[in-house]
Amino acid sequence: RVDLAESGGGSVQTGGSLRLSCVASGDTNSKTCMAWFRQSPGKEREGVAAIYRGGSPVWHSDSVKGRFAISQDTANKAVYLQMNSLKSEDTAMYYCAADVGAVCMNRDQALRASDYDNWGQGTQVTVSS
Numbered sequence: 001r002v003d004l005a006e007s008g009g010g011s012v013q014t015g016g017s018l019r020l021s022c023v024a025s026g027d028t029n030s031k032t033c034m035a036w037f038r039q040s041p042g043k044e045r046e047g048v049a050a051i052y053r054g055g056s057p058v059w060h061s062d063s064v065k066g067r068f069a070i071s072q073d074t075a076n077k078a079v080y081l082q083m084n085s086l087k088s089e090d091t092a093m094y095y096c097a098a099d100v101g102a103v104c105m106n107r108d109q110a111l112r113a114s115d116y117d118n119w120g121q122g123t124q125v126t127v128s129s
Contacts, residue, residue, distance in 0.1 A: 002026045002098045002118040009094060009123030016127070017084045022096030022120060024077040030054060033104035034072060034079040037113055038092035038125075045095070047111025049081060052104035059110045064090075086127045096120040 008020040020036065035050035049070035050059045058070060067086075072079045079096065097116035103109040 002028055002032075002100065004096045004098060004118060004120035006094065006096045006120045006123040009125045011126040011128065012086055014086060014088060014127055014129045016086050017082070018086065018125060020081040020083070020094055020096075020123060020125075022079045022081075024079075024096075024098055027100065028053070028077055028098065029100055031100060031102055031104075033099045033101070033110060033116075034070075035097045035099075035110060035116065036070060036079075036081045037095045037097055037116075038090075039095070039122075040092045043092075045113040046092075047113065048094070050104055050110035051079060057104060057107075057110075059104070059107050061111055083125070086125075088127050088129065091125060091127050093122040093124050095122045 003025045032053040036048040039045040069082045098118040099116045103115045109115045
């Protein structure tokens, strides 16, 4: 079991930036895949970005590529999501997720919510004009 705690959400204007943080505790290992998902009311949970604890591969969804960047601090079991050029459609609850298997090796799996067993409580991001 991996416990995850997100922070860093908030309200920002269109074009602004936010940085989300997630700290993991518990049973992580060198194969852990850490990811960010988001969910808006009435929509399915969408994979945003994922990173393998070994550093590679790194995945970003097409909707955020070039604007968001996932990174990690393995010593502190932390993963970050730097979000730039935010748009109103980025408004959502953002969740940190972890899987101690090998889901990061495949992009479709890495960005698919059903492949993750461990989830944080979420942090709200609201982008307004």
